[in-house]
Amino acid sequence: MAKYDVIVIGAGPSGYAAAIRAAQLGMNTACVDKSLGKDGRPTLGGTCLNWGCIPSKALLDASHKYVEAKENFVDFGIDVGELSMDVPRMIAQKDAVVDRLTGGIAGLFQGNGVTQLSGRGKLLAGRRVEFTPHEGAAEILEADHVVLAPGSVPVEIPPTPLTDDVIVDSTGALEFESVPSRLGVIGAGVIGLELGSVWGRLGSDVVILEALEDFLPVADPRIARDALREFGKQGLDIRLGTRVIGAEVTDAGVAVAYQDKDGGKSLTVDKLIVAVGRVPYTEGLLAPDSGVNLDERGFLYVDDLCATDAPEVYAIGDVVRGPMLAHKGMEEGVMVVERIAGHKPLVNYDCVPSVIYTHPEIAWVGKTEQELKADGDAYRVGSFAFAATGRALAGNEGVGLVKLLADAETDRILGVHILGPQASELIAQAVIAMEFGASAEDLGLTMFAHPTLSEAVHEAALGISGNAIHMVNRRKT
Numbered sequence: 001m002a003k004y005d006v007i008v009i010g011a012g013p014s015g016y017a018a019a020i021r022a023a024q025l026g027m028n029t030a031c032v033d034k035s036l037g038k039d040g041r042p043t044l045g046g047t048c049l050n051w052g053c054i055p056s057k058a059l060l061d062a063s064h065k066y067v068e069a070k071e072n073f074v075d076f077g078i079d080v081g082e083l084s085m086d087v088p089r090m091i092a093q094k095d096a097v098v099d100r101l102t103g104g105i106a107g108l109f110q111g112n113g114v115t116q117l118s119g120r121g122k123l124l125a126g127r128r129v130e131f132t133p134h135e136g137a138a139e140i141l142e143a144d145h146v147v148l149a150p151g152s153v154p155v156e157i158p159p160t161p162l163t164d165d166v167i168v169d170s171t172g173a174l175e176f177e178s179v180p181s182r183l184g185v186i187g188a189g190v191i192g193l194e195l196g197s198v199w200g201r202l203g204s205d206v207v208i209l210e211a212l213e214d215f216l217p218v219a220d221p222r223i224a225r226d227a228l229r230e231f232g233k234q235g236l237d238i239r240l241g242t243r244v245i246g247a248e249v250t251d252a253g254v255a256v257a258y259q260d261k262d263g264g265k266s267l268t269v270d271k272l273i274v275a276v277g278r279v280p281y282t283e284g285l286l287a288p289d290s291g292v293n294l295d296e297r298g299f300l301y302v303d304d305l306c307a308t309d310a311p312e313v314y315a316i317g318d319v320v321r322g323p324m325l326a327h328k329g330m331e332e333g334v335m336v337v338e339r340i341a342g343h344k345p346l347v348n349y350d351c352v353p354s355v356i357y358t359h360p361e362i363a364w365v366g367k368t369e370q371e372l373k374a375d376g377d378a379y380r381v382g383s384f385a386f387a388a389t390g391r392a393l394a395g396n397e398g399v400g401l402v403k404l405l406a407d408a409e410t411d412r413i414l415g416v417h418i419l420g421p422q423a424s425e426l427i428a429q430a431v432i433a434m435e436f437g438a439s440a441e442d443l444g445l446t447m448f449a450h451p452t453l454s455e456a457v458h459e460a461a462l463g464i465s466g467n468a469i470h471m472v473n474r475r476k477t
Contacts, residue, residue, distance in 0.1 A: 004030045006337065007129050007143040011035070011047020014317030014329030015149030016105050022147075022337040024110040030141065031114055032121035032131055038095065042134070042470070044105040045098075046151050047156070048326045051171040054101055056194055059174060060357050063201035067359075075396055085202050087178050094174070096107035110409075123148065125289040127312060140203045145312045145340050148292070148300060149333065150285050152278040152318035158275050159257075160186060160247040166254060167247060170195060179203045184256055185268035188215060188238050192275035192354050196236055197358050204320050206235065207267060209242040209258055219415035220368045220403060222383075227362055227419055230399055247272060255286035280319040295321075295440040306336050322377070351434050353427045360400045361423035365430050366415030369405060378408035382440060382463030384456045386420045388470050391451040397421035402460040404430075404440060411439035411464070422453055429457050455457035 008015045011033035014436040019031040035050065037043035045052055063085075070083050109116050119133035127146050132138040154169040156162065165172060173195045181200045185192045188210035200206040215238065216224040231238060239260065244259040254272045258265055280299050286292050291310030293301045302308055308315050312338045317329030327411040328347070335345045354363040372379045383403040386392040400420025406413050416430035433443055443461035448454050455470075462468040 001140055001142055002030075003142045004028050005143065006030075006142060006145045006147065006340065007032065007121070007141060008147045008149060008333075009033075009123065009129065010149030010151055010317070011044045011105070011116075012149060012151045012317060013048050013326040013331070014151075014333040015046065015147070016044060016109070016333075016379075017144045018149060018316065018333030019114045020148050021334045022340070025337060025341040027337070027341070029114050030117055030143075031109065032117045032129065034118070034120045035136075037099075038133070043102045043118075044109070045102045047153075049101050049105070050098055051174065052067070053326055055094045055098055055174050056170075056191075056198070057357055058097045058152035059090065059198045060194060060359075062090045062093065063198045067201045072396055085179070087176065087202070091175065091177070100243070120284060121305070122284055122287060123290040123292060123310075123313065124287045125291065125309075130287075135459050145337075146314070147333065148308070148315040148319065148338055149283065149317045149329070150281045150319050151326055153281045154274070155277045155279050157186075157244070157274060157276060159244050162274070163249050165271075166249050166324070166344040167272045167274065169274050171273075173199075173271075176423065177270065180270040181205065181377050182253065182271075183207070183271040184209065184254065184267060184272040185275055186273065187275040187277065188212075188240070188274065189277065191277075192273070193231070193236075193356055194360050195273055197234070197276060200235055205217065205237075207237045207243055207269065210238065210240050211243050213241045216356075218364075218368075219362060219364060220415075221370060222401075222403060223362060223364070223417045224417045227358075227360070228398065230360060230419075231358070234407065238282050251344060262363050262383075272397050276397065278318065278324055282319065303337060306332050322349060323352060323354065325352065325354065327348070348435060351431050353431050355423060355424040355427065360397075360420045361421050363423035364415065364417040365427055366413070366434055367405060368415060368417070372405065372414065377414070379414060380408050380411075380440075380464050381405055382460045382465075383462060384459035384471065386453070386456055386466060388450070388459075389453060389456050391453050391455070392421055394451070395421065397453075402426070402456040404457075404460040404464060405441075406440040406464045411441055413438055413440055413461075416457070416460075418457075420453070420456070426454060426457060429454060440443055 006029045007029035008019040008031045022029040047317045122130040129141045183204040185196045185208040196206045215228045242258045242260045248255045253270045256267045294307045295301045316332035318324040353365040385401045387398040403417045405415040440461045448458040459468045
């Protein structure tokens with residue numbers, strides 16, 4: 001019976017980060033993962049690298065470049081003439097990126113001495129793991145510590161069963177071989193907006209059906225409102241307060257039945273993407289006597305340090321409480337194995353950034369204004385529009401704003417919300433500031449290079465006290 005210091009089940013971002021860090025700390029480490037790539041061979045990186053974060057960003061970048069060349073280059077005096085998009089070549093480029101990155105994880109495993117075990121892992125009692133390879137008989141492994149990182153899977157809903165390449169989930173939406181003329185998307189969350197943007201940029205008539213009455217309720221209301229307006233200008237038909245009740249594949253396409261405040265309605269599309277969220281993947285993960293418990297929502301129950309109810313068994317990533325974000329899971333993985341090694345790191349769940357990679361991008365960290373109001377917290381607001389930022393205008397990127405929230409008494413930064421160019425990069429400045437307990441004044445006293453997009457963050461911080469330079473201030477100090 002093979003024995004390891006640490007066995008990690010799952011090789012997505014949280015799992016592979018945990019396995020690599022454990023090996024770096026001198027622990028004999030194995031990582032079990034069942035994923036197979038498009039070629040049928042074992043692949044690492046989980047959903048994020050293979051079917052989620054990375055491939056979707058490859059398509060988002062490709063489609064954005066296409067729109068830039070088609071519609072915006074002329075503003076800079078660049079005439080490219082007639083353009084066309086070779087969709088199979090775009091998909092091939094996406095696959096090449098995936099192959100390079102997943103191969104990179106394999107190289108990191110080898111370089112750090114992590115034992116890669118391709119197949120299924122099930123946690124048994126006493127920190128034993130039943131490993132079943134893709135080919136061959138099951139064997140029992142032992143470990144001093146076990147880290148569960150099985151990830152998540154897309155939610156399927158009864159009214160829209162997945163059908164070949166016509167009614168698809170987020171994975172299938174990354175494999176279209178041509179641009180659908182009419183595209184339906186169920187869900188106006190992160191995944192729905194990103195996938196709708198990809199195919200909308202390439203020429204699809206996109207209708208997004210969202211059950212909630214409010215658009216992006218997890219985001220700041222001002223940011224959500226402005227984003228909804230911009231997406232409408234881009235041609236995304238986002239219909240809020242709609243409940244899908246059925247879908248039928250016909251010769252004419254997919255007939256989607258839904259209800260809104262006015263009653264029953266229908267919509268016919270060529271392809272339908274179901275993007276209503278993800279759920280923890282725990283199928284076959286736990287033996288009845290493993291000692292690990294699930295909460296009422298199907299997540300593995302853990303404490304603040306990601307420890308389960310079973311001694312020396314931990315769970316991280318999408319399968320535990322908190323946002324389903326790769327970077328959050330990676331930090332949990334590193335925290336867990338470093339604590340196993342005797343260190344004392346913590347994950348600051350108040351500083352987890354969120355990003356939607358549309359254009360303009362949306363990013364935020366910390367509290368929203370509606371949360372502060374609900375909690376009765378006194379706060380001040382500073383905001384600055386990219387339309388007043390020289391670098392943004394020079395790049396024809398003047399849409400959006402930075403909004404900063406600070407405690408009314410202490411001036412500590414409570415939340416930062418960005419709609420605009422490179423919001424995914426700019427938000428890191430806010431995360432660093434909040435991690436160090438910075439005040440809005442601290443940011444205001446920090447020198448930012450000019451001209452940069454980052455100056456919008458600087459000016460928003462100055463705006464808290466009415467001292468913004470490049471806008472008319474309401475307060476004088």
